[in-house]
Amino acid sequence: MGVEGRQPSMKRDLWRALGYLRPYWWEALGASLSLLLATASNLVTPRLLQILIDRGIKASNLRLIYFMAGGIVVVAALRGVFTFLQGYLAERASQGVAFDLRQQIYTKLQSLSFSYHDQAQTGQLMTRATNDVDIVRMFVGMGFPNLLNIVIVFVGTAALLFAIDWQLALMSLTIVPVALTLILTILRRVMPRFMIIQQKLGHLNTVLQENLAGARVVKAFAREPYEIQRFKAANEDLLRENLYVARVMGFSIPILFTLGGVGTLIVIWAGGLRVIGGRLTLGELVAFNTYLASLTLPLFFLGMILGMMTRAGASARRVFEILDAETEIKEKPDAIELPPLKGRxxxxxxxxxxxxxxxxxxxxxxxxxxxxxxxxxxxxxxxxxxxxxxxxxxxxxxxxxxxxxxxxxxxxxxxxxxxxxIGIVLQETNLFTGTIRENIAFGRPDASMDEIIEAAQAAEAHDFIMSFPDGYETRVGERGVGLSGGQKQRIAIARALLMNxxxxxxxxxxxxxxxxxxxxxxxxxxxxxxxxxxxxxxxxxxxxxxxxxxxxxxxxxxxxxxxxxxxxxxxxxxxxxxxxxxxxxxxxxxxxxxxxxxxxxxxxxxxxxxxxxxxxx
Ligand SMILES: Nc1ncnc2c1ncn2[C@@H]1O[C@H](COP(=O)(O)OP(=O)(O)OP(=O)(O)O)[C@@H](O)[C@H]1O
Ligand SMILES: [Mg+2]
CATH class of the missing domain: 3.40.50.300 (P-loop containing nucleotide triphosphate hydrolases)
Structure with missing residues (x-):
């Protein structure tokens, strides 16, 4: 809808989504810093452990042991604080982004013309305004800061490994390119599926929405079994897609753990020889191994986050498709204010x-x-x-x-x-959740009660409205539930007349x-x-x-x-x-x-x- 000519690009859509962080840059920055500090405290711990073993335990220095153990506790506490700050600030920023996106979608939908609504499916629009926005939110709030963090952790850890023993580092890091290649292959396979999942979810919501809106027709025609079947088909479709993605993505976990095991094997075997040969201390070997293990986790995270990013790319595109839709009925820039009409x-x-x-x-x-x-x-x-x-x-x-x-x-x-x-009574009457008075005053919320009653009288609605215990304050449900067809129509007429x-x-x-x-x-x-x-x-x-x-x-x-x-x-x-x-x-x-x-x-x-x-x- 209005986006046919545009080459879809996941990168562009993701950058554009990240651009929504701008008003929340303070929170986003705070979250990123907290994450870095949490990670830094993580990196410090193995070093403290190394000193504790090599200079404390081996040299029987009890004071140093106490001191280092205390240090490890303090670092752990700091890490807790930073992790909390990171989570909270990231949530504030990403919820802000989601709020803005939802608001923009809704505002945009108000400006789209009849022809857009003729073709759009309500269920798809609702999915885009809620579920797709949420997927973008998760990437903006979690995925992006973590992606940055992983890169930093990775480079930091690798540097530390090289500092301890560059030959051992080189040997054990050979697993990294292998792991990356495997993850990327998997993602390339599931990438198109994320778009399909959102599409299927939208379809599921369309079936649900149509069924609810037409609940009375369904019952009148005794079509419940058919409707249940229709929903089941859509539901199974969605399940199948989700399971496919889960299966393929699931492969990445055993692969990464196996590779992690291989890495540990290399370290213990080659590192053990080096300790025996006196070229490496036992503490250094323990620190090295801890660092390497802490490298497996970010790698695993990387797989998850790249998946999340791919998914967010698909959802961002669906969101921006609405935001970029051409409004068919456009006001000219030099449109003039129509003076009070005569009516020709x-x-x-x-x-x-x-x-x-x-x-x-x-x-x-x-x-x-x-x-x-x-x-x-x-x-x-x-x-x-x-x-x-x-x-x-x-x-x-x-x-x-x-x-x-x-x-x-x-x-x-x-x-x-x-x-x-122009006052208009459409062929299909639509009332909104609220009171009868609010529904009549829909086009002129500032109308006085006298004017509302006058309009209702002209529409032959006053008498039946007064027959309700709450009169004009009677609440009507969605689409005017609780009123007869003729009553609804007369309220719609009153609504048009009130516009004078x-x-x-x-x-x-x-x-x-x-x-x-x-x-x-x-x-x-x-x-x-x-x-x-x-x-x-x-x-x-x-x-x-x-x-x-x-x-x-x-x-x-x-x-x-x-x-x-x-x-x-x-x-x-x-x-x-x-x-x-x-x-x-x-x-x-x-x-x-x-x-x-x-x-x-x-x-x-x-x-x-x-x-x-x-x-x-
Ligand atoms: N939103 C739409 N998109 C595509 N075609 C439409 C749309 N609305 C109406 N039509 C088609 O345009 C033609 C004229 O429809 P219109 O609604 O103006 O008829 P009408 O005279 O008001 O009929 P009725 O008495 O049933 O209300 C019909 O052939 C109809 O199928
Ligand atoms: Mg008609």
Whole structure:
């Protein structure tokens, strides 16, 4: 999504992730220093041990023995302090990085347009915002400082080994290049798998999220066994990938331990000969062996951290893919603030195609709506009604032609100044966790209670809201759980009315209310629509008849426009729809007109519509 042209590079992504440490440089520096000091105290211990043996025990110097033993304890305590500081400061820095990344992802998601959300899977996005961020965090907080530390420990230890006996050092260090080659070979094999693991985890979350969001549909269709199977398949996929990586990575541990054993063997054998020959003291041999053993551990760590780094590289890329996604709907740098609107809407030879679609959803649509007019959009399902109204608040950009409001091309104005003057009730109602009052005031959190009640009254929502014990403070759950479909819709209408918009858009706003409620909403709206430009999409001809003008759509084309009376004369399609509903013909014929292949949702809405047509007749 917007990153196709970019050559992925793990190194670049990792550096970029490390760049997020900048605001936390103090913590990061403190952590790195503490780590170095902890390591230094580690390195001192074998030296103290060597002195204790060679000059204390051998020379029977009790004072020196006590002194050195005390020194070892103090060094151990210091090491504890530094280790704590390192862990704490690294956590502060890395948690800060994770916080910033999550915040940036969320902010970015707010700015991405409808077309991005059309294609993105919620589960994948959520995985990127949480799990992937955490993997990057672990690398930034643990992996990177440790990587530095390992290099320093390595060089330091090697230098000490050379200082004790360079020939012995040379012999025993031959294991290092062998170990490194093996680790790198293993990592090269698992590297692509980390990307796949994150992908599979995202898929698992998508299945989970869809299932939870559609829990009611699943139960209604008794599809639980299928859903469990679907989840199991995704879960097994993820398990398989994880186990593969664990298996391959697991090889590195026995390899390293075996090599460590070989190193010890070399030291004991060659070193033992040297002690016998008098070229090395026993203390020196013990110190040498301790250092060599402490070299195996960083090597082992190195394997782990390189693995972590590879994994973080894959996750960082997934995170930056979101952050780098192009926002389709961009404000021009010189976008102008739209003045208070009169409400003239003009479509000028508009052509529009959804991303990935093979056909235009709108084909050369032109019309002008004067301020204050009420326009009804009519056409069978899939004919492009919702698409037309999506272009007015610039949810999508036209493929060709232009949409103008009061003469301003919507692409030339500031998005906020445009959308804040348009009230919209979308086809799919969405409420948020919170109270009814908060949901109505969603677009204007500063609205007074009187204004909220007024909007609710106009939407015919006040009475049912007051019938709840908590009234406007009634809490509704996610997606408005606890309310009926019609109640949710009326709250959505109140939310749009509260914006006091010059342009009001109601998409299928009466789809879940009964005929009587619709008539009541209709009457209330008629007052409110006065002086506003309104677009209504409603399936009932009774609603449509009240409009000043009707636009008739057919397969993305505007095939007729006019008043009810005019259209009856001039538009066969309108006449067909009209007579079909009011003239008592077989409703089956209208549905045969609908474009097929729109899947289950369309099927359902078709049968709902069949019900509604019956009501009208
Ligand atoms: N987000 C989308 N991505 C791709 N194609 C889309 C998208 N939304 C709609 N379409 C397609 O564009 C066409 C017009 O759809 P639109 O939603 O405008 O129809 P509609 O007239 O509002 O139908 P309904 O009465 O069912 O709401 C349809 O063929 C539909 O499949
Ligand atoms: Mg629609």
């Amino acid at each position: 809407v003009e479509f000028d030879h508009v052509r529009f195609r959804y991303i990935g679609a093979s056909e235009d959803a709108l084909k050369d649509v032109s019309f002008v709506v004067e301020p204050g007019e009420t326009v009804a959009l009519l056409g069978e399902t899939g004919s492009g009604k919702t698409t037309i109204i999506n272009l007015i608040p610039r949810f999508y950009d036209v493929t060709a032609g232009a949409v103008r409001i009061d003469g301003y091309d919507v692409r030339d104005v500031k998005l906020h100044s445009l959308r804040s003057q 918009p010059r342009i009001l858009i109601l998409d299928d706003y009466t789809s879940s209310v009964d005929v009587e409620t619709e008539a009541r909403i209709q009457r209330a709206l008629e007052r409110l629509m006065e002086g506003r430009t309104s677009f209504v999409i409603a399936q009932r001809v009774s609603t449509v008849r009240r409009a000043d003008r009707i636009l008739v759509l057919d397969h993305g084309r505007l095939v007729a426009q006019g008043t009810h009376e005019e259209l009856l004369e001039t538009s066969p399609i309108y006449a067909e729809i009209y007579y079909l509903q009011l003239g008592g013909q077989q409703p089956g014929r209208l549905f045969a007109l609908s474009t097929p292949g729109n899947g289950g949702r369309r099927q359902i809405s078709r049968s709902v519509r069949a019900e509604r047509f019956k009501e009208v007749r």
